[in-house]
Amino acid sequence: MYFGLSEEQQSLEDNIKKYLEDNASLDSIKEVAGGDSAKSADIHKGLLELGISGLMVPEEYGGLELDMLFASVVSGALGSGTAPVPYAGAYVMAPIALTLAGSDSQKENWLPKIAGGEVVIGIGLSEYVGAREDAAITASGNTISGRCLFVMDGKDANAYILANKAGELYLVDAKAKGISLTELVTVDKTRPSIELNLDNVEAELLPGSESNQEVINKVLDAGRLMLAADSIGASQIMLDKAVAYSLERKQFGRVIGSFQAVKHMCAEMAAELEPCHSMIWHAAHCYDHDPSQARLMACxxxxxxxxxxxxxxxxxxxxxxxxxxxxxxxLHYWFKRIGLNRQLLGSPELVREEAARIQNFDQSPAGGQSKKEVGNPLLV
Amino acid sequence: MDLEYGPEYNDFREEVRSFVKANEGVNLLGKSLRSSERVEWQQKLIDNGYFARSTPKEYGGFGGDIDILKSRIIAEEFAKSPIPKPLGGQGIQMLVPTLLELGTEEQKQAYVKPTLRGEIIWCQGYSEPNSGSDLASLQTKGELDGDEWVINGQKIWTSTAKFAQMCFCLVRTEPDAPKHQGISYLLIPMDTPGIEIRPIMQMTGDADFNEVFFTDVRIPATNIVGERGEGWKVANATLTHERGSLADPDVMMNRLYALIDLMKSETIDGERVIDKPAFRDRLLRVQGKVLAQQANALRLLSSSINKGQDTTMARFITKLIGTELRHELEGLAIDAMGEMGTLYEDSPHLRDSGSWQMSYMYFLGLIIGGGTNQIQKNIISERALGMPKEPKIPGA
Structure with missing residues (x-):
């Protein structure tokens, strides 16, 4: 029995963090936020060399075919460095969607290019999770029309995978006729958000997703785990920075980190955050090895x-x-990153409602679970 | 990551299961502590290796190797059955490990076996009215008079004092030494003349704790564990043990299942509480927190059998988070019942024997006890985050 990261997972995390420390300093992030797209392209290129695009691609298509724990570790490292690069959508959700539901030709077309870092595929699931402003896409023949908000990793993408309300997934070439793209300006300047308007755009269904919600659920679970991991990485850095600052900053003749008020704020943060590391590992493990718990744990x-x-x-x-x-x-770059992660693929309230549905709280009667009385804990 | 225990453990689990099944008829309800039936049952558990598993045979244990996964399997299988659980308490959890590590041969021979068998019940004499969070400032005095310690002073929050035969007690024996170096760890028979016990009625309506007064209490000079002035060190060898045991995530998970059941059966205007979105969302929030604690516990289990996993922080936070979370969970159940949730003792319409109110209050006690949660935050910030201690006030 071993609960934790393997040496390989730990070293992948360390490598990515090291790369970001060396190549994506806060000054670089500020340049990216100011609109320097060459800077983010450089960082992206370096991370591709470390292999981030091929983690989830099967070996037969040139990828590394690693598991969700590896993907989570990478996402955490990217969050800790507020990496201004595509990842959760383009390199985790897209290859999973294609692998699970793509036709042979779709897989052959796209998976090797994802692994090779040649393409970015944006992912639009917002309308499936909870449509705002009644946005939706509908299919008619081999075209789709409608609107997708907050397409993840959609800026400068080569293609998109978009979900309709039934959870069926459509693959759309970014150069297809009838697409118009609007850049959305969110608080998080490290990862752009876009809106797509589609007017009779040629689209291919991922055939495995037809009348089969298992595919979109798997894609959604993976995406949620990536966003959670990203937030854990970002939160850990914020805590570390807070502790470090409190040991430098002096007021009333002492470092502020010697005041109980400040110490207790830091202890509370640490106490809340530490179990989250274990939780994401456990959830990632369940994603691959325990189907009965996978969805619940991801939510x-x-x-x-x-x-x-x-x-x-x-x-x-x-x-x-x-x-x-x-x-x-x-500090606000991490603050805002955590803020965007919170809303993408479902705010906590929406996701908890989904967790309730997964457990059939709406139907099953009482008495289904084991139940025990608790005695006096000092005496038992 | 590998959450399987391995094939050899499957066999062991089967063995435990058949023992549990064969003994399902054993019922010790109503049998008092130290009764022959309870002592026999304890001995049977020891003989089979389901209790005191790694304690050496010569001191009354089973004499097996330390195997945390086997201990874990025993706990899991016993938890699933109504059969009587192995005895716990401060004597077994705190005193026995302390004696095995730091006691003299005579002390081990005299106390370990009868404690494991449940023939000696212990109480812990640590806190004093003026020494709670600042435990090392304790003032109960011990003076050597010939070959006897003479003890004077007062302890408080002493659970089990009413039925204990022995007390492991922190006493100031070196008044001129710095406060942490002036304390000794003494073993006091509770039937010694000069000991008076007064129960403390608590908010739950029970009296689980006591005040214990010592007036010229004389015990043999040999009843000391470790050297004079080393009592703080001796006590700290086991305090960390207590803190972990106050917030068991398995018990928490069972309480969560009970809460889910409760919210499915309670209704408001004919609608199940669990179908009301505001209540349901609170339930789900608590469930998420419980799952996070469960994962943290898995990590701790792993680090106890695999070398090199740093779990300093994961360990320091369990008492703080676990007790707060249990209090929140029990409080949600009360809200789910509304007015019915205030029923207590033997009232008509009482749910689950009043256990929700009882635990809600009890866990407030545990938030305070075992090192208050504010002290826990000091420990987390100082020992795990490396933040400085408060400046000392001269003379304190």
Whole structure:
């Protein structure tokens, strides 16, 4: 029995963190946020060399065919460095969707290119999870029409995989006629968001997703785990920065980290965050090895981490005092990243409702679970 | 990542299961502590290796190797059955490991076996009215008079004092030494003249704790564990043990299942509470927290059998998070019942024997006890995050 990361997983995480420390400093992130797309392309290129695009692609299509724990470890490392690159949509959800539901020719067309870092595929599931402004796509023959909001990794993408309300997935070439793209400006400047408007655009159904929600659920679970992992990585950095700052900053003749008020804020953050590391590992493990728990764990991890991340991004900023509010210190890049992750693929309330449905809370009568009385814990 | 225990453990699990099944008829309800039936049952568990598994045979244990997964399997299988559980308590959880590590041969011979068999019940004499969170400031005095310690002072929050035969007690024996170096760890028979016990009625309506007064209590000079002035070190060898045991994630999971059942059976205007979105969302939030704690516990289990996993932080947070979460969980059940949730003792319409109110209050006690959660936050920030201690006030 071993619960934790393997040496390979640990070293992959370390490599990506190291790369980001060396090549994506806060100054670089500020340049990217200011619109320097060459800078983000450089960082992207370096991460591709470390293999981030091929993790989920089967070996027969030139990928590494690793498991969800590897993917989570990478996502956490990207979150800790606020990496301004595509990942959860393009390199995790897209290859999973294609592998599970693509036709042979779709797989042959796209998977090797994903593994090789030649293409980025944006993922549009927002309308399946919970449509805003009544956005939706509908298919008619071999075309789709409608609107997709918050397509993940959709900027500069070569193709999109988009879901209709039934959870069927359509593959669309980005150069197809009838697509118009609107850039959405969110608080998070490290990962662009886009809106697609589609007017009779040629599209291919991923055949395995037809009348089969298992595919989209698997894609959705993976995406939620990636967002949770990203937030855990970002939260850990915010906590680390808060502790480090509190040991430098002096007021009333002592470092502020010696005041109990500040110490307790940091202890509370640590106490909430530490179990999240274990939770994402457990959820990622269930994704591959325990189908009965996989969906429930993915939902709960996304929702719980979103709550913890929100608390930490607030508290860590407070520990920094006025400096926490400044662009100079740049803490807000992590704050905003955690803020976007919280909403993508379902806010905590929506995801918890899904967790309730998964457990059939709406139907099953009481008495289904084991039940025991608790005695006096000091005496038992 | 590998959550399987392995084939050899499957065999062991089968063995435990058949023992549990064969003994399902054993019922010790109503049998008092130290009764022959309870002692016999304890001995049977020891003989089969289901209790005191790694304690050496010469001190009354089973004499097996330390195998955390086997201990875990025993706990899991016993938890699923109504058969009587192995005895717990501070004597077994805290005193026995302390004696095995730091006691003299005579002390081990005298106390370990009868404690394991349930023939000696212990109480812990640590806290004092003016020494709670600042335990090392304790003032109960011990003076050597010939070959006897003479003890004067007062302890508080002493659970099980009413039925204990022995007390492991922290006493100031070196008044001139710095506070942490002036304490000794003494073993006091509770029937010694000069000991008076007064129960403390608590908010749950029970009296699980006591005040214990010592007036010229004389015990043999040899009843000391470790050297004079080493009592703080001796006590700290086992305090960490207590903190982990106050928030068992398996028990938490069972309580969560019970809460889910409750919310399915309670109704408001004919609608199940679990079907009301506001209640349901609170339930799901608690469930997410419980799952996070369960994962944390898996990590701790793993680190106890695999070398090189750093779980300092994961260990330090369990008491803080676990007790707060149980309190929240029990409180949600009360809200789910509304007015019915305030029923207590033997009221008509009482649900689940009043266990939700009882645990809700009890866990507030545990948030305070075992090192208050504010002290836990100090420990987390100082020992796990590396933040500085509060500046000392001269003379304190």
């Amino acid at each position: 709960h991890t996304k929702a719980h981490v979103s709550e913890v991340g929100q608390q930490i991004s607030k508290t860590a900023t407070e520990v920094h005092g006025g400096m926490g509010f400044t662009d100079e210190l740049g």
